[in-house]
Amino acid sequence: MPLSDHAERTRITLYRHFAATGRALDTAGLAADTGQSMDEVRADLAELAAARHIVLAGEEVVLAHPFASRSFRFSVMGADTLWWGGCAWDAFAIPHLVPDAPSVLVATTCPACESAHAWTVTNERAPAGEQVAHFLVPAADIWPDAAHACENQQIFCDEGCVDAWLHRTGNTRGDVLSLTTLWNLAAHWYDGRLDSPYERRDPTRAAAYFREVGLRGPFWGLPDGA
Structure with missing residues (x-):
């Protein structure tokens, strides 16, 4: 099932931030960058998790494959950015x-x-x-x-x-x-x-x-x- 427009906006904002910085945006950061309220972002994150685009621990985005917000035993170092890879595959x-x-x-x-x-x-x-x-x-x-x-x-x-x-x-x-x-x-x-x-x-x-x-x-x- 396709995502709602606002959940897709939250998804692409989160993914592009991960790609650029190696870090996840928290709920407040996503709200600021998407122009939504905190409650709207929380609903978006729940929709994204239900659709298997992300993995949450509470409100924290743990995985937005291939990116992770904590160590899963793989560091990935580019010329300007350091990421956690979610697994060998990621x-x-x-x-x-x-x-x-x-x-x-x-x-x-x-x-x-x-x-x-x-x-x-x-x-x-x-x-x-x-x-x-x-x-x-x-x-x-x-x-x-x-x-x-x-x-x-x-x-x-x-x-x-x-x-x-x-x-x-x-x-x-x-x-x-x-x-x-x-x-x-x-x-x-x-x-x-x-x-x-x-x-x-x-x-x-x-x-x-x-x-x-x-x-x-x-x-x-x-x-x-x-």
Whole structure:
């Protein structure tokens, strides 16, 4: 369902501020920038959260994918701006989305052994590296708790570290992606999000996108072998 005009105005104001500054606008800031009352902005934020454009904690915007207002273990440093990436997927997406940041330094630590990792991620090609991304939560289950799903989209040294982390945490193995597959996933997922109006992909379009970038199977909402 399309957003109301005022919720879309709040959404694009929030997203463009995140893109430009790396920070979220609070309710007062959004009210000032959109010319609405605080109560109107609160209603807009509730509409945006219900439509899965943002994740809220109270009135705080925690996630406006691919941007985050707190650490999810990924820093993304451009020439002039420092962002928090909401997850491995989001961190790799920022140089594709933000016009002034076609090349960024993405940094994180392995959740299993705490080894530090950093890559120059551009909008032209995937970074080199033997590290792997592990996605714990299947695509169809990311919502309603998208913050939990993002906290569990992490990059590990290798599959040995993935296995060690799964053993320690008691989690069930999800899907493991190479850095190239992660980059392909991130490259066009957020196309148009800094434009207005913007419409989220429905599940059918999302599944088609996953197939196009080489992801397969029920974890991504696709039949086995699709």
